[in-house]
Each structure stands twice: as structure tokens, then as C-alpha cells.
Amino acid sequence: MTVAQAHDWQQAMAERIVCHDDMNDVRTIAGVDVGFEENGTVTRSAVAVLAFPQLQLLDFTIARLPTCMPYIPGLLSFRETPAVLAALQQLTVKPDLLLCDGQGRAHPRRFGVACHVGLLSGIPAIGVGKQKLCGEHDVLPDEKNSVVALTEGQETIGTVLRSRRGVKPLYVSIGHRVSLTSAVHFVQQSLAGFKLPEPIRWADGLASNRGKTVEKANHILGRTS
DNA sequence: GCGACAG
DNA sequence: ATCTTGTCGC
Numbered sequence: 616m617t618v619a620q621a622h623d624w625q626q627a628m629a630e631r632i633v634c635h636d637d638m639n640d641v642r643t644i645a646g647v648d649v650g651f652e653e654n655g656t657v658t659r660s661a662v663a664v665l666a667f668p669q670l671q672l673l674d675f676t677i678a679r680l681p682t683c684m685p686y687i688p689g690l691l692s693f694r695e696t697p698a699v700l701a702a703l704q705q706l707t708v709k710p711d712l713l714l715c716d717g718q719g720r721a722h723p724r725r726f727g728v729a730c731h732v733g734l735l736s737g738i739p740a741i742g743v744g745k746q747k748l749c750g751e752h753d754v755l756p757d758e759k760n761s762v763v764a765l766t767e768g769q770e771t772i773g774t775v776l777r778s779r780r781g782v783k784p785l786y787v788s789i790g791h792r793v794s795l796t797s798a799v800h801f802v803q804q805s806l807a808g809f810k811l812p813e814p815i816r817w818a819d820g821l822a823s824n825r826g827k828t829v830e831k832a833n834h835i836l837g838r839t840s
Numbered sequence: 841g842c843g844a845c846a847g
Numbered sequence: 848a849t850c851t852t853g854t855c856g857c
Contacts, residue, residue: 649848650847651849654849655848686846686848687845688846689846691846716847721846722846744846745846746847747844747845749845749846823848
């Protein structure tokens with residue numbers, strides 16, 4: 616598939632994204648992230664499922680697949696989704712909602728990684744980016760919970776959220792089966808004093824295994840191996 | 841032509 | 848994303 620064909624596919628799939636709330640009661644919420652090993656030749660995806668709104672770890676999985684393609688702005692999901700879907704299928708506790716590290720609808724063709732993962736898995740998903748891919752927005756007050764619309768032309772594609780004072784904001788956008796208003800609400804409800812929501816903090820640590828996160832998670836879940 | 845460009 | 852030293856603030 617060429618870059619142009621990939622673009623066409625994204626544009627077509629974007630029309631299948633459900634942009635309104637279409638989910639059951641959220642009792643479990645999962646963080647999704649991806650890391651790389653072996654000099655980038657291996658893609659490692661981690662999914663951490665937490666109880667909602669308690670935010671206690673309930674389950675986690677890690678999947679490793681050969682890296683299928685390089686990073687290309689706008690086509691990130693093709694590189695990460697295979698590993699993410701593999702990790703999701705290994706879960707024992709099924710998540711009611713996904714918090715993906717990256718953009719959702721706030722994408723040039725409205726089909727970021729959160730949309731890609733949400734659509735292919737069928738699970739409601741939200742995109743939480745640490746950096747902006749596209750769109751413009753007004754100055755955001757340096758106050759916790761400040762929000763401002765992320766727009767492109769007359770279209771609102773996401774919400775810029777200051778999850779903590781003194782840090783760069785989060786770029787929240789619709790992934791699948793959730794409204795932007797609810798998306799921002801769930802992200803705020805998943806914060807516990809840090810810049811990133813808890814589900815993503817766990818997934819982030821598990822994907823790169825920083826600070827012996829895997830060992831800590833196994834300990835909490837009472838797993839021997 | 842120049843700047844931007846998720847992870 | 849990944850690598851990597853030092854520094855600022857609570």
C-alpha cells in the first residue's frame with residue numbers, strides 16, 4: 616500500500632467513526648501505549664485495565680510483534696495498531712473504554728490511532744496526545760482543568776486540556792463511540808495528580824518497562840511470573 | 841519555497 | 848519513539 620492509498624483508506628474509514636456516546640456503564644478503563652525494543656525492530660504494546668472510577672489496576676498484557684513499518688507523520692496507527700490489537704486480545708478483564716496515547720479525530724484525515732484502534736476493536740476509545748499533530752487553539756491558562764477548543768477551519772477536532780499546572784497540555788479527541796464532551800470528562804476523571812491519566816501512566820510504564828513497572832504490576836495482581 | 845510534523 | 852546528564856521544585 617502506498618502513502619496515497621493509505622490516506623484514501625483513512626479518509627474512508629473516518630466516515631465509520633461514531634462520534635456520539637455509544638457505550639455501557641464504564642466500570643473498567645484501559646490505557647494503551649506502544650514502545651520499541653531491539654533497536655526499533657520489535658514493537659511492544661501494553662494495555663493496562665483499571666477499575667473506574669477507583670483507578671485500581673485490574674489486569675495488563677504486553678504483546679511483541681516485528682515492527683512492520685517506519686514512523687510517518689499521519690500514518691502512525693498503521694505502525695502501532697497490529698501490536699495493540701494483539702495485546703487487547705490477551706486481556707482477561709475486558710475494558711469498557713480505551714485511552715490511547717496519541718490523537719483520535721484530531722488528525723489531518725480525522726483518523727488517528729485512537730480511531731484506528733477503536734474501530735478495529737469495536738471498543739469505545741479516546742485519543743490523548745502529548746503533542747499536537749494538527750489544528751490551532753487559543754492560549755491556554757496555566758491553571759489545572761483549563762480547556763480550549765482545538766480547531767481546523769470551522770471544525771472542532773478536539774480539546775486542549777491542562778491536566779496539571781505548569782506542564783504542557785493534553786490533546787484530547789474522539790476515538791470511537793464517544794462524544795468529545797464525554798471524552799474530556801473521562802480523561803479528567805482518570806487523573807490522579809499527574810500530567811497523564813492513570814491508565815496511560817501504567818501502559819506507558821509497561822510499554823517501556825521504566826522503573827520496573829512490570830514487576831510492580833505483577834506484585835499488585837499477585838502474579839508469580 | 842518555508843515551516844510543521846502524534847509516537 | 849529512544850538515548851542520556853543535569854537541574855528545578857514540592
